[in-house]
Amino acid sequence: xxxxxxxxxxxxxxxxxxxxxxxxxxxxxxxxxxxxxxxxxxxxxxxxxxxxxxxxxxxxxxxxxxxxxxxxxxxxxxxxxxxxxxxxxxxxxxxxxxxxxxxxxxxxxxxxxxxxxxxxxxxxxxxxxxxxxxxxxxxxxxxxxxxxxxxxxxxxxxxxxxxxxxxxxxxxxxxxxxxxxxxxxxxxxxxxxxxxxxxxxxxxxxxxxxxxxxxxxxxxxxxxxxxxxxxxxxxxxxxxxxxxxxxxxxxxxxxxxxxxxxxxxxxxxxxxxxxxxxxxxxxxxxxxxxxxxxxxxxxxxxxxxxxxxxxxxxxxxxxxxxxxxxxxxxxxxxxxxxxxxxxxxxxxxxxxxxxxxxxxxxxxxxxxxxxxxxxxxxxxxxxxxxxxxxxxxxxxxxxxxxxxxxxxxxxxxxxxxxxxxxxxxxxxxxxxxxxxxxxxxxxxxxxxxxxxx
Numbered sequence: 001x002x003x004x005x006x007x008x009x010x011x012x013x014x015x016x017x018x019x020x021x022x023x024x025x026x027x028x029x030x031x032x033x034x035x036x037x038x039x040x041x042x043x044x045x046x047x048x049x050x051x052x053x054x055x056x057x058x059x060x061x062x063x064x065x066x067x068x069x070x071x072x073x074x075x076x077x078x079x080x081x082x083x084x085x086x087x088x089x090x091x092x093x094x095x096x097x098x099x100x101x102x103x104x105x106x107x108x109x110x111x112x113x114x115x116x117x118x119x120x121x122x123x124x125x126x127x128x129x130x131x132x133x134x135x136x137x138x139x140x141x142x143x144x145x146x147x148x149x150x151x152x153x154x155x156x157x158x159x160x161x162x163x164x165x166x167x168x169x170x171x172x173x174x175x176x177x178x179x180x181x182x183x184x185x186x187x188x189x190x191x192x193x194x195x196x197x198x199x200x201x202x203x204x205x206x207x208x209x210x211x212x213x214x215x216x217x218x219x220x221x222x223x224x225x226x227x228x229x230x231x232x233x234x235x236x237x238x239x240x241x242x243x244x245x246x247x248x249x250x251x252x253x254x255x256x257x258x259x260x261x262x263x264x265x266x267x268x269x270x271x272x273x274x275x276x277x278x279x280x281x282x283x284x285x286x287x288x289x290x291x292x293x294x295x296x297x298x299x300x301x302x303x304x305x306x307x308x309x310x311x312x313x314x315x316x317x318x319x320x321x322x323x324x325x326x327x328x329x330x331x332x333x334x335x336x337x338x339x340x341x342x343x344x345x346x347x348x349x350x351x352x353x354x355x356x357x358x359x360x361x362x363x364x365x366x367x368x369x370x371x372x373x374x375x376x377x378x379x380x381x382x383x384x385x386x387x388x389x390x391x392x393x394x395x396x397x398x399x400x401x402x403x404x405x406x407x408x409x410x411x412x413x414x415x416x417x418x419x420x421x422x423x424x425x426x427x428x429x430x431x432x433x434x435x436x437x438x439x440x441x442x443x444x445x446x447x448x449x450x451x452x453x
Contacts, residue, residue, distance in 0.1 A: 067095075067096065068095075068096035068097065068098050069095075069096070069097050069098070069122075069123040069124065069350070069351050069354045069355055069358065070097075070098045070100055070122040070123050070124070070350075071086075071097055071098070071099055071100065071122060071123070071124040071125070071344070071358075072100050072101075072102065072108070072111075072112070072115075072122040072124065072125040072126065073099055073100065073101045073102065073126065074102050074108045074125075074126040074342060075101075075126075075310075076101055076102065077310070077313065078375040078376075078377070079099065079101040081370055081371070081374045081375035082099045082101070082375070083099050084370055084374065085097075085099075085362075085367055085370045085371065086098070086099050088366055088367070088370065089358065089361060089367070092361070092366060093357070093361065095354060095357065095358070097358055100122060108125075108126060109131060109134070112125060121347050121349070121350060122347065122350070123346060123347055123350035123351050123352075123354065123355050124344050124345065124346055124347070124350075124355050124358070125344070125345060125347065126342050126343065126344060126345075127164070127342065127343060127345050128342060128411050128415075129155055129164070129343070129408075129411055129412060130411050130412045130413070130414075130415055131415065132155070132157045132160065132163060132164075135345070136159060136160065137160070137348070138347065138348050138349070139157075139160050139163045139345045139346065139347065139348055140163070140345075140346040140347070140348045140352045140355065140356070141160060141161035141162060141163065142154070142161070142162045142163060142164075142165065142346065142356065142359065143161050143162040145162075145356055145359060145360055146360045146363070147165070147359055147360050147362070147363035147381070148162060150363055150381045150382050150383050151166060151363075151380045151381050151382060153166040153169065153339065153340050153380040154166060155340070155343045155345075163343075163345050164340075164343025164344070164345055165343055165344040165345070165346075165359045165362070166340040166343055166380040167340075167342075167343075167344055167362065167371065167377065167380070168340065168341065168371070168377035168378055168379070168380065169338065169339060169340055169341075169377075169378040169379070169380045169396075170308050170309055170310060170338070170339070170340070170341040170378065171308055171309050171324060171336050171337060171338040171339075171392065171396045171399070171405070172233050172236070172307065172308030172309075172336065172337050172338075173237075173308070173324040173325060173326055173327065173336035173337065174217075174304045174305070174306060174324065174325045174326070174327060175297070175304065175305040175306075175307060175308070175309075175311065175312070175322055175323070175324055175392065176188055176303060176304050176305075176322065176323055176324070176325050177297070177300060177302070177303055177304075177318075177320050177321075177322060178320060178321040178322065178323055179300075179320040179321065180204065180211055180213070180300065180303040180320075181200075181204070181303060183207070183211055184200075184203050184204040184207050184211065184303070185203060186200045186203055186204060188323055188325045191325045191326065191328055192326060192328045192331070192332060192333060192334045193328050193330075193331045193332065193333075194267070194270070194271060194274075194328065194329060194330070194331070196328065197271070197274065197328060198274065201216050201274060201277075201278045204216050204278075204303050205278055211303075212300065212301070213300075213301055213302060213303060214280050214284075214296060214301040214302060215278060215279050215280040215281075215284070215301075215302055216278035216279070216302065216303050216304060217275045217278050217279045217280075217302060217303070217304045217305070217306065218279075218280075218284065218293045218294075218296050218297045218301070218302035218304065218305040218306065218307075219275045219276070219279040219284070219285060219293075219304075219305075219306045220284050220285060220288040220289070220290070220292075220293045220306070221276075221285060221286065221422075221425040221426045221428070221429035222286060222287050222288055222289070222426065223422040223423050223425070223426040225289060225290065226288075226289070226290055226293075226422075227418060227419055227422030227423075228418060228422075229290070229306065229307070230421070230422045230425035230426070231417070231418030231419060231420070231421045231422030231425070232410050232411070232418045233306070233307070233308070233337075233410070234272070234306055234327075234425065235410060235418065235421050235425075236337060236408070236409070236410025236411075237268065237327040237329070237337070238250065238260075238264065238265060238268040239251050239254065239409050239410050239413075240335075240337055240406035240407055240408075240409050240410065241268075241326060241327045241328075241329065241330075241333050241335060241337075241406060242326075242328075242330060242332065242333035242334070242335055242406070243335070243406045243407075244403075244406070245339075245403075245405055245406060245407045246407065247406075247407070248407075248409060250264070250409075251409035251410075251412050251413065254413055254447070255412070255413065255414065255451075257448070257451050257452075258414075258447040258448040258449075258450060258451030258452070259448075260440075260443070260444055260447060262440055262444065264330070265439075265440045265443065265444070266436050266437065266439075266440050267329045267330050268327075268329045269428075269436035269437075269439040269440055269443075270329065270436045271327060271328075271329035272425070272428065272439070273428070273435070273436055273439075275306070276428060276429050279429075280296075280302075284296065285429050286426070286429050286430055293305065293306075293307070293311075294307065294311045294312075297311065297312075298312065298317055298318050300319075300320065304325070308341075308392075309378070309390050309392035309393070309396060310341075312390070312391050312392060313375075313376035313390055313391075314376055314389065314390075314391075315389060315391055317391065318391060321391070322391045322392055322395070323392070323394070323395035324336045324392060324395045324396065324399065334404050335399065335404045335405050335406045336396070336399045336404070336405055336406070337405065337406050337407070337408055337410075338396060338399065338400055338405040338406070338408075339405075339407060339408050340380060340408075341408070344359070346359075363381050365385070368381065368384045368385075368386055369386060372384065372386040372387075372388050372389070373386055373389055376388070376389055376390045377390070378390060378393060378396065414450065414451055416450070417447065417450050417451075420446045420447070420449075420450050421443060421446060421447065423446075424439065424442050424443045424446055427442070
């Protein structure tokens, strides 16, 4: 099914849900984990940066043979699969791709800046849509390539043309454990209003001990390491939940000097307050980690999780059916956020022809087999014959097929805003923000201040 209509939604207006949608347990090949590229990188001196850049250059030079292209991967959880992909590419084409994976505490954007300063840029790297301007004039135009005829999810930029290769589609909403909901008598298809959510939370919480639950929600508002989750993904629900994919009402308002719709934000804040109430307040909510959040959900300790399909990638991860429910903080909200989380781009001064050839191959059967069946990704290509093994795929597909999905417009906000808003979520979780009204007042002030900088 051709999705060119979705170019409005996902080719330029959608972006990285996470540069690395995963925890800090990913493999490290050259640098550090982006953990969504929204984490605040530790400041260092120019001397330290120079040293790190030089070390990165030496590592790359020792790894890549002459003629090989380098791909900087921002998803540590698929490092092994991408290496397998590179091996198959060399077997089938004779061409070499060296995979360099970010893992740790440095953001992808920061690492790329160091690489640029050291004249050590990879041929292919990952960006968010709102980072395109950072690379203005430095990315190759991929228009006219074979793969562009097989998807509507390419990233198109007004000045640079077709710059982004979509390697996967991801979704984020409230993931649920279908077994727990069934045992609590909750039908997830009814969770399209605040009242329905309140009733569901009460029903599940009443059976918490019987169901072996730690809490209703696996929700973590810890700002230092999980700020990308609250400040980008959860905040993104305010921007897009319930809207059609091409509706930019609230992101446009936000980017017009940091304005918000206070009534909508209050409804959203009350929903977040409900999540705070039914979360693991003793630990996970305020100082937990991504690994703990995901592990707890996989172990059946929580009914819902505030993540996306990246948190459960294999059928072996869970012993129960999973699905998505919307952040229905207003009556009638029935959408999830779906689309490419990030894009591969080709550095204009790198080996562009080889990068283009690799992209065309990646859209073909051999690569899609690995990316879908082994890496657990959801293909953005219309002719892909493989159905994703990701346990969330069935639920994702049902929303997408019905047209009930919203855009990733959260990634088009002013870059770095998430590092400010995440602290507001953390204060709300801790109780230093008393209620929804104070949340609205605080987040409005923070956003306006950031946009005024």
